[in-house]
Amino acid sequence: MSTDPRAYARQNLDRFRRELYDFLRIPSVSAKTEHAGDMAAAAEWLRARLQEAGLAAEIRETPGHPIVLGKWTGAGSDAPTVLIYGHYDVQPPEPLEEWHAPPFEPTERDGRVYARGAADDKGQLYMHVKALEAHLSATGRLPVNVIVLAEGEEEVGSVNLVPFVERHAAELACDYVVISDSNMFDEGMPSILFSLRGLAYLEVHVTGPRGDLHSGQFGGTVANPANALAKILASLHDAQGRVAVEGFYDDVVEWDAETRERIRKLPFDEERYRRELGVDALAGEEGWNTLERLWIRPTCDVNGLLSGYTGEGAKTVLPARAMAKVSFRLVPDQTPERIAELVRAHVERVAPEGVRVEVRELHGGRPWRANLEGALVHAASEALQEAFGVPAVLQGEGGSIPIVVDFEEKLGASALLVGFALPGCNLHAPNEWFPLEHFDRGIEALVALYKKLGTA
Numbered sequence: 001m002s003t004d005p006r007a008y009a010r011q012n013l014d015r016f017r018r019e020l021y022d023f024l025r026i027p028s029v030s031a032k033t034e035h036a037g038d039m040a041a042a043a044e045w046l047r048a049r050l051q052e053a054g055l056a057a058e059i060r061e062t063p064g065h066p067i068v069l070g071k072w073t074g075a076g077s078d079a080p081t082v083l084i085y086g087h088y089d090v091q092p093p094e095p096l097e098e099w100h101a102p103p104f105e106p107t108e109r110d111g112r113v114y115a116r117g118a119a120d121d122k123g124q125l126y127m128h129v130k131a132l133e134a135h136l137s138a139t140g141r142l143p144v145n146v147i148v149l150a151e152g153e154e155e156v157g158s159v160n161l162v163p164f165v166e167r168h169a170a171e172l173a174c175d176y177v178v179i180s181d182s183n184m185f186d187e188g189m190p191s192i193l194f195s196l197r198g199l200a201y202l203e204v205h206v207t208g209p210r211g212d213l214h215s216g217q218f219g220g221t222v223a224n225p226a227n228a229l230a231k232i233l234a235s236l237h238d239a240q241g242r243v244a245v246e247g248f249y250d251d252v253v254e255w256d257a258e259t260r261e262r263i264r265k266l267p268f269d270e271e272r273y274r275r276e277l278g279v280d281a282l283a284g285e286e287g288w289n290t291l292e293r294l295w296i297r298p299t300c301d302v303n304g305l306l307s308g309y310t311g312e313g314a315k316t317v318l319p320a321r322a323m324a325k326v327s328f329r330l331v332p333d334q335t336p337e338r339i340a341e342l343v344r345a346h347v348e349r350v351a352p353e354g355v356r357v358e359v360r361e362l363h364g365g366r367p368w369r370a371n372l373e374g375a376l377v378h379a380a381s382e383a384l385q386e387a388f389g390v391p392a393v394l395q396g397e398g399g400s401i402p403i404v405v406d407f408e409e410k411l412g413a414s415a416l417l418v419g420f421a422l423p424g425c426n427l428h429a430p431n432e433w434f435p436l437e438h439f440d441r442g443i444e445a446l447v448a449l450y451k452k453l454g455t456a
Helices: 005-011 013-024 033-053 122-139 161-167 225-234 257-265 270-277 290-295 336-350 375-388 403-411 436-455
Strands: 056-060 067-072 081-087 107-109 112-114 145-151 176-179 191-196 198-207 299-307 321-330 356-365 393-397 414-417 433-435
Touching: 005 013, 005 122, 005 436, 013 033, 013 112, 013 122, 013 436, 033 056, 033 067, 033 122, 033 145, 081 122, 081 403, 112 436, 122 145, 122 436, 161 403, 176 403, 191 375, 191 414, 198 225, 198 336, 225 299, 225 321, 225 336, 257 290, 290 393, 321 336, 336 356, 375 414, 375 436, 403 414, 433 436
Parallel strands: 081 145, 081 176, 176 414, 191 393
Antiparallel strands: 056 067, 067 145, 107 112, 112 433, 198 321, 198 356, 299 321
16 A cells, blocks of 8 residues: 555545445434434444544534534644534435435436535545545654534534634644635636635514404505515615615724736636526626625525415415524625614614514624635645646635634634535525535645645
C-alpha cells in the first residue's frame, strides 16, 4: 500500500464510494419520530467508520439525537487543531412520487449519485473521514490534531448543539473549524465561502371571529383574517423590492467596493439561471445584481400560507384565522432577535381593525462573514487548485449555517467553509444528487488541506 495519502485515496476510491452508499441507505430523517432508530443507527455507523479510519470515536447523548465525536491528537501541542463539523441527519424525502429512484437507495446516473443526503451532508462529511483515513493509513499519522463533530439535528435547527459546544468548549478547543456543507460556484470552479446569510423565521397569525362564517351572511360586516393577512404580507415590501419594515436596514454593514467588484467579475449567466429556474423574469431589490441579492443583501419571503377552505370544490366560508410562515435572510450585522422585534411592531401597526395578530418566532441564526486573511484560506486555496487544476474562487452563500458564528465565538477559532456540491443539486428536494468526480477530487483536496495546515 502506498505511503502517499493522495495515492492511497485514489487506490481506494471504489471502496470509499461503496461505504458512502451504505451511509446513504440509512434513512436518518431527524424531523420524524418514526426514524429515531435510524438516527441511532446512522450515528453508530459513522462512529464505527471513524474508528476504522484511526480516530478515537464515541457517541455523546443529547436531549435529542446523539452527537458523534472523533479525535486524533497525535500531532502534538505545536501542531494546530482542526475541528471538522458536519451532520448525519437528512431532510424528509417527500414528495416520494417525484423521485426517479427510491431516495434511500443510491443510484448512479450520468456521473452523479442520487440519494437523500448525497450532498447535504453525508457525502461531504464522509469525504473528510476518508481524507483522514488516507493520511493515517498511508503514513500512520495526521499533520494536524483533529476533532470530528457530527450532529444529528442540523435539519431541525441544531437546538442541542450550542449547549453541547458551550459545555465542552475546553474539550473542543481548536484553531480552525472546517465545514463542507455548501456548493462550488459552478462545475470545475472550486470555491471558498466568504459569507453566509442569517435567518429570522417567523409565523404571522391573524385571528378574527370565534369560528368560520358563511361568506354571504357575514361577508362585508366582519374583518376577514385572510384579507387582513394578505394586506400585512403586501406591506412587507416597497415598490423597489426593499423590505419595508421600519428599521430593517439599520444594522446592515455595507460591503466594500472590492467585494462587490469581485462578485461582478464571476462568470455568472443570469439568463441561464432564469431558464434553469423556469421563471419568466428575475426579481429582487433594485440596484443590485442577482448574486449580490443572493449573497450580501437581506430578504423577506413568504414560505407558507394557511387559511380557509382549500379542498376540492367550493365552500364559501369567511375564515376565522389565517397564518403565514415568513423568513428573513439576514446579513452582517443584523440579528434574528432584533428583526423579530421590528417585524412584530410592523405587523401590529399595519393590521386592520377587527382582527388580532401575533408574531411567533420559530428559529433563527446570525449571518457570518469570513476572515480572508491568514493561513486557513491560503492553505485551502492551494489545496483546491492542486486537486481541481484551477484557482479557487471566493463566493457567498444565500443560505444559513447558524453554528458557524457560535463556533468562532465560543471556541475562538477561524472557520473555513469549503463545499463540493453544485448549484441545482436539489438540496431538500426530490432527486438530490452529488457529482462523483467531486467526491473523488474533494477527498484529494482535503488530504492536501490537512497537510498544508500542518506546515502553515
